[in-house]
Every structure is written in C-alpha cells, then in structure tokens.
Amino acid sequence: MTNLDYLPWRRPAAYDDRPAVRDDKHDLTYAGFSTWTDAVAEQLAGYGVGPGSVVAVMLPNRVELLVVLVAAWRLGAAATPINPMFTANEADYQINDADAAVVVNNGPESPNGGRPSIAVDDLRRTRWGDRGLPEPATEPGELALLIYTSGSTGRPKGVMLSHRNIGAMAAMMSEHLKITAEDHCLLILPLFHVNAICISFLTPISVGGQLTVLQRFQPVEFLAAIEKFRPTYFSAVPTIYSHLVSQPDDVVADTSSIRFAICGAAPASKELLAATEKRYGIGLVEGYGLTEVTCASTANPVDGERKLGTVGVALPGQRVGIMAPDGALVPTGERGEVVIQGANVMQGYLNRPDATADALGDGWLHTGDVGILDADGYLRIVDRIKDMIIRGGENIYPKEIETVLHGHPAVLEAAVVGAPHPVYGEVPVAVVAAYPDQVIDVDELIALCRANLTKIKVPVAIHVVAAIPKNPVGKPDKPAIRTSIQS
Incomplete structure (x- = not known):
C-alpha cells in the first residue's frame, strides 16, 4: 500500500495549476511548490546535503517548513522537524543526536547545535541554474523523517520513518477517509508532529488535494478561516475541541464545508465529541496511534458506524491485536497490550538497538497501551x-522532567506524575525530597525547569516532601503520589 505520489516529481502534469499549499504569506500551485522545492534542494546541496544526510528544520507552522522537508527528500536526505518552542538545551540535543548537516531556523538567535544554519528568510526561491541537482530517485526504503519522542529513559529518541512508512500512512488515510482531489485540509496542529505532516499534508497532496496552513490556534480565528477557505476536513486534539465548544453563544460560523474532523492524540470524552457535533454540525472521527506507527493505526469510519468511546477499527493494511504478557493474542473482549503490524510501523529508533528490539523484537510494535477489541x-x-x-495532545514523559530536577544540588529524589486538568486533560506535577541538611527552594526548581524544558513540560506545581513513597521494588509509587496530590 505504499504511495509515493506526495513527491512533486511524481505528480501528474494535470496537477500543475491546481492549488497545493498556502499560509498567510504564500499561495502555491503544485508547479509553484515544486519550483521552490528544487531551488531549496539546490541550496541545501551546497551545504553537502545528499543521500543519507539529515536536515533539521526548526520553524513554526509555515509553508517554508514543508518546502524544506520535500527539498531534503529531493536530495535523498531525511528531515527532522524540531519544536520551535524548544530551549537551546532541547533543540541542540535533537540536532546533534540526528547528526544534522544543516539547520533551517528563524535566524542567528535560534538554536543550531553548532551546525551550519540557514535563516528561513534566506531560503532561495529560484534555481541557480541547471547544475547542483541530481535526478530525483527516491526509494521507498530511504529514511524520510526523524521524529523525536521522549522516552521512559529520559532523553528523546529519534523514530526512523522511511518513505515506505509515510507513503503507506498517506495511502491508508486517503482510503479510509475517502480523501480525493476535491478535499482541502485546514492544518492547525504543529508541523513538528507526524500527525500534521502525514494526515494534513501528505494525504491530500498525494491525491491532488490542497492544504491551508494556520500558524497557531485561536478559536475565533480558526472558525473565520473555515468560513474563508472552505476546507473539507481538519485534524485536532481534544483540547482544541474543548476550546471550540466553550466559546460564547454569540460566536457562530458557517462550518458547512467540513465533511468530517479528526480527533486524536489524547483520550476524548463521549460528552466532548457529542457537544462538538451538536454545536458545529461536524462529524468527529476519533482515532488512535503514535509516532512509531507513522501517526495512526485505527479510526472510526467517516460513513460507517462511529462508536463513541472507541478509537475505531484498524486502518487498511494494518493488523491490530491485543496481547497477553506471555505473548499470546487474547480473544475478543479481553484486555491486554495493544500491538500493531503494518507497512506503517517504524524502522526503529536511531542508534538505539536495545530500545528498537524491545519495541519490535517479536514482529509486533508494542504500544504500551492497554486496550480491548x-x-x-x-x-x-x-x-x-x-x-x-x-497534556493537550502533547506527550510528556516524566523521566525527562525528573532528570532536570535531579540536576539541582539540593534534590535527592524527584517524581513527576500527571494531574487532572479540565482543559488540557493532564498537566505535570512534581514531588521532590531533599538531601539531608539541604533546603529546596521551589522557585529555583521552577526556574531550572524553565531554562531547560519547553513550557508545557514545566511542572505546574512542585511539592516538597520528607520522602517519596516507594512501591515494593523500591521505585516511586506513582499511583500513591497521584492520589496524594489530588487529596
């Protein structure tokens, strides 16, 4: 089910004049997007980018981010998109772990990991000439994306996604959601996530559809964009739907162009889904996935039965099973770990053979989630x-925050858990214990976290305790900690 038709050099000539991608500054046809991609590819080649290289791109949502991704692919290279809100500590780690040949960012003040960099405003729009670009020869097995996801061991891991993976995902989504050349996606999720890249960009572009990129989400501006651009679908997280349904009654919009919307990345309540559909008349398709499966593995159908409280059925070409601890698949109706097979499953974690073996060693991707079919x-x-x-659809692994907290000389122990939040679902809360004869200054810890972590990872509260409760094997008893912070 691999589909590489998202690549500009594979598009039918009939697409040339069709609208392709736009944001608040650019509006490109398929031909215009291809021309810009070639110019940037030639520019990247001047920095030594070629087959096997990695290009890092640290930009907010804008057309140039997509141009850089495809320009890297034009040269047989991979791309690693970086959260533009990252601190220098976080960004430099990703840039260097990926061994990026060059970084495209907002300018000299942006992190670059000590690597060569290109400011976004300096990206070329036209070719130098006929030199510098080989004929495109993208193969399905080539690495396309390195998407970083935090892990339980602390430092983020690079998830290796090939063109076979992302092409399969585009094909699966277009078949399941019946995406055609008449579809138009309104992108609101951040483009450093595989969801936005694969579902909002690659899926419509692979079939001749179009994409409108919004830089950020503001409820009233978002609804105005629906009225202006008349998209046919969008993908969002539960927090966005919470903001939409909580708008004052006098906030109204013509959403009749939307034939469905996707809800994923975090659990959503039946009540939220029903309230969104009632207020805006938009049918919500809830799905499930993770970066390691190139975004999605299940989704409710657009036209068939949508079962609220479920995340739908397996996408075409995927197999979803429920596994017992002994490795056996359990019967229908029994709970166990969700495991997945398909052409969309990642190649592995960059330079992490042990973690790759743990996730894929038996031929299934182990998700770490418990489910029932x-x-x-x-x-x-x-x-x-x-x-x-x-938190609001963003995955936060406590170990990364705990590592920062342990960096303070007064902190003996640290544990981070999720606390319920009415809008974001969960937010991080920390519990810390001091070394003997040391005093912990909570404000210092908050400042340390702000200096080293993205804003959403900074604990909303830090509780100082005499000792952190432990489970029978001596590890922090996180269920007990969750109970204590809520009491």
Whole structure:
C-alpha cells in the first residue's frame, strides 16, 4: 500500500495549476511548490546535503517548513522537524543526536547545535541554474523523517520513518477517509508532529488535494478561516475541541464545508465529541496511534458506524491485536497490550538497538497501551502501561522532567506524575525530597525547569516532601503520589 505520489516529481502534469499549499504569506500551485522545492534542494546541496544526510528544520507552522522537508527528500536526505518552542538545551540535543548537516531556523538567535544554519528568510526561491541537482530517485526504503519522542529513559529518541512508512500512512488515510482531489485540509496542529505532516499534508497532496496552513490556534480565528477557505476536513486534539465548544453563544460560523474532523492524540470524552457535533454540525472521527506507527493505526469510519468511546477499527493494511504478557493474542473482549503490524510501523529508533528490539523484537510494535477489541473490530483504550502524561495532545514523559530536577544540588529524589486538568486533560506535577541538611527552594526548581524544558513540560506545581513513597521494588509509587496530590 505504499504511495509515493506526495513527491512533486511524481505528480501528474494535470496537477500543475491546481492549488497545493498556502499560509498567510504564500499561495502555491503544485508547479509553484515544486519550483521552490528544487531551488531549496539546490541550496541545501551546497551545504553537502545528499543521500543519507539529515536536515533539521526548526520553524513554526509555515509553508517554508514543508518546502524544506520535500527539498531534503529531493536530495535523498531525511528531515527532522524540531519544536520551535524548544530551549537551546532541547533543540541542540535533537540536532546533534540526528547528526544534522544543516539547520533551517528563524535566524542567528535560534538554536543550531553548532551546525551550519540557514535563516528561513534566506531560503532561495529560484534555481541557480541547471547544475547542483541530481535526478530525483527516491526509494521507498530511504529514511524520510526523524521524529523525536521522549522516552521512559529520559532523553528523546529519534523514530526512523522511511518513505515506505509515510507513503503507506498517506495511502491508508486517503482510503479510509475517502480523501480525493476535491478535499482541502485546514492544518492547525504543529508541523513538528507526524500527525500534521502525514494526515494534513501528505494525504491530500498525494491525491491532488490542497492544504491551508494556520500558524497557531485561536478559536475565533480558526472558525473565520473555515468560513474563508472552505476546507473539507481538519485534524485536532481534544483540547482544541474543548476550546471550540466553550466559546460564547454569540460566536457562530458557517462550518458547512467540513465533511468530517479528526480527533486524536489524547483520550476524548463521549460528552466532548457529542457537544462538538451538536454545536458545529461536524462529524468527529476519533482515532488512535503514535509516532512509531507513522501517526495512526485505527479510526472510526467517516460513513460507517462511529462508536463513541472507541478509537475505531484498524486502518487498511494494518493488523491490530491485543496481547497477553506471555505473548499470546487474547480473544475478543479481553484486555491486554495493544500491538500493531503494518507497512506503517517504524524502522526503529536511531542508534538505539536495545530500545528498537524491545519495541519490535517479536514482529509486533508494542504500544504500551492497554486496550480491548470488540466483536466488530473497534478498539477501546482502557489504560496506559507507559508512565506518560498527555497534556493537550502533547506527550510528556516524566523521566525527562525528573532528570532536570535531579540536576539541582539540593534534590535527592524527584517524581513527576500527571494531574487532572479540565482543559488540557493532564498537566505535570512534581514531588521532590531533599538531601539531608539541604533546603529546596521551589522557585529555583521552577526556574531550572524553565531554562531547560519547553513550557508545557514545566511542572505546574512542585511539592516538597520528607520522602517519596516507594512501591515494593523500591521505585516511586506513582499511583500513591497521584492520589496524594489530588487529596
């Protein structure tokens, strides 16, 4: 099911004059996007980018980010998109772990990991000439994306996604959601996530559709964009839908162009889904996935039965199973770990053979989530094995925050858990204990976190305790900690 038709050099000539991608500064046809991609590819080649290289791109949502991704692919290189809100500590780690040949960012003040960099405003729009660009020869097995996801061991890991992976995902989504050349996606999720790249960009572009990129989400501006651009679908997280349904009654919009919207990245309540559909008349398709499966593995159908409380059925070409601890698949209706097979499953973690073996060693991708499949093949997620916090659709792994807290000389122990939040679902809260004869200054710890972590990872509260409760094997008892911070 691999589909490489998202690559400009594979598009039909009939697409040339069709609208392709736009933001608040640019509006490009397929031909215009291809021309710009070639110019930037030639510029990147001047920095030594070629087959096997990695290009880092640290930009907010804008057309240039997509141009850089495809320009890297034009040269047989991969791209690693970086959260533009990252601190220098976070960004430099990703740039150097990926061994990026060059970084495209906002300018000299942006992190570059000590690597050569190109300011976004200096990206070329036209070719130098006929030199510097080889004929495109992208192969399915070539590395396309390095998407970094935090891990339970602390430092983020680079998820290796090939063109076979991302092409399969585009094909699966277009088949399941019936995306055609008449579809138009309004992109609101951040482009450093695989969801935005694959579902909002590659899926419509692979079939001749179009994409409008919004830089950020503001409820009233978002609804105005729907009225102005008349998109047919968009993908969002539960927090965005919460903001939309909580708008004052006098906030109204013509959303009749939307034939469906996707909800994913975090659990959503039945009540939120129903309230969104009632207020805006938009049918919500809830799905489930993770970066390691190139975004999505299940989704409710657009036209068939949408079972609220489930995340739908397996996408075409994927197999979703429920596995017991002994490695056996369990019968329908029984709970176990969600495991996945398909052409969309990652190649592995960059330079992490042990972590790759743990995730893929038996031929299944182990998600760390607990689920149940019903008789119709609909998946319901009931728990998480992984100690992950999901804040507004963003995955936060406590170990990364705990590592920063342990960097303070007064901190003996630190544990981070998720606390319930009415809008974001969960937010990180820390519990710390001091070394003997040391005093912990909470304000100092907050400042340390702000200096080393993205804003969303900074704990909303830090509680100082005499000792952190432990479980029978001597590890922090996080269920007990969660109970204590809520009491």
